[in-house]
Amino acid sequence: MRKLLLPVLLVAVTGLAFAQQPQDFSKVQIKAIPVSGVVTMLQGAGGNIAASIGDDGVLIVDAEYAPLADKIQAAIDQIAGSHKPVRFLINTHYHADHSDGDSAFGARGATIIATENLRKRLESGSIGGNGGALKFQQPPSPKAALPIVTYDDQMYVHFNDDAIVLMHFAAHTDGDSVVYFPKSNVVHMGDIFIRYGFPFIDVNSGGSIQGMIAACEKVTATLPADVKVIPGHGDLATLDDVRAYTQMMKDTMAAVQKGIADQKTLDQMKQEKILAPWQRYSGNFVNSDAFIETIYYSLMGKTRR
Numbered sequence: 001m002r003k004l005l006l007p008v009l010l011v012a013v014t015g016l017a018f019a020q021q022p023q024d025f026s027k028v029q030i031k032a033i034p035v036s037g038v039v040t041m042l043q044g045a046g047g048n049i050a051a052s053i054g055d056d057g058v059l060i061v062d063a064e065y066a067p068l069a070d071k072i073q074a075a076i077d078q079i080a081g082s083h084k085p086v087r088f089l090i091n092t093h094y095h096a097d098h099s100d101g102d103s104a105f106g107a108r109g110a111t112i113i114a115t116e117n118l119r120k121r122l123e124s125g126s127i128g129g130n131g132g133a134l135k136f137q138q139p140p141s142p143k144a145a146l147p148i149v150t151y152d153d154q155m156y157v158h159f160n161d162d163a164i165v166l167m168h169f170a171a172h173t174d175g176d177s178v179v180y181f182p183k184s185n186v187v188h189m190g191d192i193f194i195r196y197g198f199p200f201i202d203v204n205s206g207g208s209i210q211g212m213i214a215a216c217e218k219v220t221a222t223l224p225a226d227v228k229v230i231p232g233h234g235d236l237a238t239l240d241d242v243r244a245y246t247q248m249m250k251d252t253m254a255a256v257q258k259g260i261a262d263q264k265t266l267d268q269m270k271q272e273k274i275l276a277p278w279q280r281y282s283g284n285f286v287n288s289d290a291f292i293e294t295i296y297y298s299l300m301g302k303t304r305r
Contacts, residue, residue, distance in 0.1 A: 025067040030075040035236065036228050037184025038160050042075055044068050046097035047232045050188040052181060053080050054160030059088040061179045061188045061230075063101025069108075072101065086110045088159065090166065091147065092190025092232065093173045094121040095128070095202070096138055102145035113157065114147040115168045117175030121205065122146055128173075131203035131297025132266075134290050171215040172199070172232075174206025178219060180227075187223055188230040192216065193242050195234025197283035198291040199249075201298065208298040209253050216246040252278055256295040266296050 023045060033041040035050070042049040046064035049072065058076055063069070077083050086105050091114040092098055099122065106112055122141040129135030157164040162183040169176045172191040179188045191199065192215045201207045220239050229237040252275055259269040275288040282288040 023065075025065060028068060028071065030068070030071045032075050032079055033236065035184070035186050035230065037181070037186070038162075039181050039184040039186040039228075040079055041230050041236065042072060044071065046100070047092070047095075047191065048188070048230050048234075050179065050181075050186065050230050051076055051079070052160050052162070052164070052184070053084065056160045057087040058084045059090070059157070059159050059164070060086055060105075061090045062092055062098040062190070063089055063105055064097065065100045066102075066104040069101050069104035088113060088157065090114065090157070090177060090179055091118055092179065092188065092192075093176050093202075094118045094126065094138070094205070095173070095191070098190065098232070099141070099145070102147075103142050106144040106146070111149060112145070112147040113149045113151075113155075113166070115175040115177055116150040116152055117168075117170075117173075117206070118177075119147045119150050119175075121173070121175060126205055128202040129204040130201060130286075130290060130294040132290070132293030134200070134286070134293070135204065167218075169211065169215040169218075170206055170208070171201075171211035172207050173202045176207075176215070178215065180223060184228075185224060185226065186228045186230060187219065189216075189219065189232065189242070191232035192219075193229065193237070193245060194232045195237065195241075196285070197281040198252075198278075198286040198288070198294075200286050201294050203294060203297045209249055209295050210298060213246055213249050213253070216242050216249075220246070248278060248281060252291065253295050253299070256292060257299060260296070260299060266293065269296070 028045045031043045035041050038052050038054040040051045044064050047062050050061040052059040089105050089110045089112045125140040127137050153168055155166045162181055165180040167178045220242055255274045269292050270289045
């Protein structure tokens, strides 16, 4: 699953349904990768974390899982050379592999920042999925995990001598944030951009492949050409990597659009393996059939309950 771990994940592929087993977090090690300026990427068992560590303290983007909070804090302290608690925590989206740690850091005094849509989903719980067989249930989050500061379109956080830009997109979900650190020239894209293959797009929670493409195109068009890109999952990247990923989404969407125009059913498109030219992106989590479903339900604007 390449570090994409969602609790209570229910997957039905070719008639087989299974529930993901809990991970043994005691074995997880936090890897720190310097990116640029005051920004470091932390990798553990969930989505990538961006950590801005400077004179004002510590701001992180995403928080992985709550049981890893002490390990994440220890990695931050090692980089800082002393204990520096997390003052601000920005969520890129509501999925637990990025937000479960909110409860731990929120209880320790971190101010959590996110879109208003994200807060609503954390507060009420959500049933996410790609519109078809791939689905999961995320229960409501405790009060300590809820964002205290929310925004609708764009906001700035002035911290560590930088004017950090938060931009809201409806792409992977309806409450995504892309976070840009201009002084360090680093952007964290959350799961709008990933490197494990076909993306999981939460169609049930307002995401769509159209929104993913639009968000990636805006990022590549507006940010500096040499910006360092932190993906939601996977290794550091460049805007050229984002462009190639965007082109894959555009091409696969066109293949499904043609199938719909030819009045083919979803099952027919799967049987005909219309995404065979992009087989290298097919993975254990989001395989070709699951991505056909994702695109189909994005285009049709409905989900199978």
